[in-house]
Amino acid sequence: MVAATAKLQEQFDAGLTTRPDFTIDQPRERYGAADHAVWDQLYRRQRALLEGRACDAFMEGALRIGLNVAHVPSFAQVSERLMAATGWRIVAVPGLVPERIFFEHLANRRFPVTWWMRSPDQLDYLEEPDCFHDLFGHVPLLTDPTFADAIHAYGRAALGVEERALPLLARLYWYTVEFGLMRDPSAPYGVKIYGAGIVSSKGETLYSVESAAPNRLAFDLDRVLRTRYRIDTFQKTYFVIDSFAQLFDALGAGIASRLADPAALIAVQPHAAGDVLQSDTIITRGTREGWLDDGDV
Numbered sequence: 001m002v003a004a005t006a007k008l009q010e011q012f013d014a015g016l017t018t019r020p021d022f023t024i025d026q027p028r029e030r031y032g033a034a035d036h037a038v039w040d041q042l043y044r045r046q047r048a049l050l051e052g053r054a055c056d057a058f059m060e061g062a063l064r065i066g067l068n069v070a071h072v073p074s075f076a077q078v079s080e081r082l083m084a085a086t087g088w089r090i091v092a093v094p095g096l097v098p099e100r101i102f103f104e105h106l107a108n109r110r111f112p113v114t115w116w117m118r119s120p121d122q123l124d125y126l127e128e129p130d131c132f133h134d135l136f137g138h139v140p141l142l143t144d145p146t147f148a149d150a151i152h153a154y155g156r157a158a159l160g161v162e163e164r165a166l167p168l169l170a171r172l173y174w175y176t177v178e179f180g181l182m183r184d185p186s187a188p189y190g191v192k193i194y195g196a197g198i199v200s201s202k203g204e205t206l207y208s209v210e211s212a213a214p215n216r217l218a219f220d221l222d223r224v225l226r227t228r229y230r231i232d233t234f235q236k237t238y239f240v241i242d243s244f245a246q247l248f249d250a251l252g253a254g255i256a257s258r259l260a261d262p263a264a265l266i267a268v269q270p271h272a273a274g275d276v277l278q279s280d281t282i283i284t285r286g287t288r289e290g291w292l293d294d295g296d297v
């Protein structure tokens with residue numbers, strides 16, 4: 001968080017005009033050859049790695065919005081294609097934006113995308129979201145009508161949630177939008193990836209669907225709202241949805257009903273990231289290999 005704050009300050013200091021809603025015009029003239037090369041390299045690497053591992057809607061969506069280019073894409077061009085598909089557009093931002101501003105954007109079908117690219121020595125790990133994570137990771141699925149409506153519903157529901165319930169919202173977003181898996185009987189491992197934090201990471205792409213270490217449990221909204229997560233290691237547990245329709249129900253009406261009066265949920269002790277409960281529907285029970293004992297958020 002300290003690093004993210006420093007980075008945000010650096011962006012402000014760069015003299016980019018930032019509007020009250022934290023958006024800027026994508027400063028395309030500021031991308032250098034190294035930025036374009038990093039996009040090209042990451043795009044081609046992840047595209048190849050995700051074949052057969054990421055859900056079809058993601059793979060098709062990336063092409064549909066024109067991410068298959070050898071340079072950092074133009075946000076205006078991506079927006080034009082996305083708008084035609086589902087009425088969403090993307091807006092450039094300097095980095096992480098405050099939660100309420102973020103929800104406001106989602107509730108208006110605008111997805112904030114960090115404009116700057118990671119450096120060539122950060123291909124495999126980055127503490128904060130950059131353009132590759134935000135654009136390649138999050139935006140392709142916004143071409144899917146049901147997924148697009150689910151994120152819109154989340155933004156609308158989140159706007160009405162009181163401050164003390166924000167950590168619950170963060171768990172849900174983390175275990176779905178960032179690190180979600182979906183059932184797919186035709187896939188070699190029975191699941192495919194849709195979460196942005198996975199598709200934008202080489203290591204977690206392989207780990208999430210192929211490793212024996214993590215738990216893969218059927219998604220359950222109340223369970224997820226009560227489960228801590230990892231920000232410094234791969235996930236100990238992945239929650240697996242059946243369909244984007246299920247996600248739409250959870251991210252919209254589901255949280256609106258649960259968080260209208262969040263006192264009971266806030267009062268209960270959350271489960272550890274690696275816990276498996278008797279009530280869980282287990283798809284694969286993890287071997288726990290390589291897990292650190294502490295550090296759940």
Ligand SMILES: [Fe+2]
Binds near residue numbers: 129133134137138178
């Ligand atoms: Fe993200």
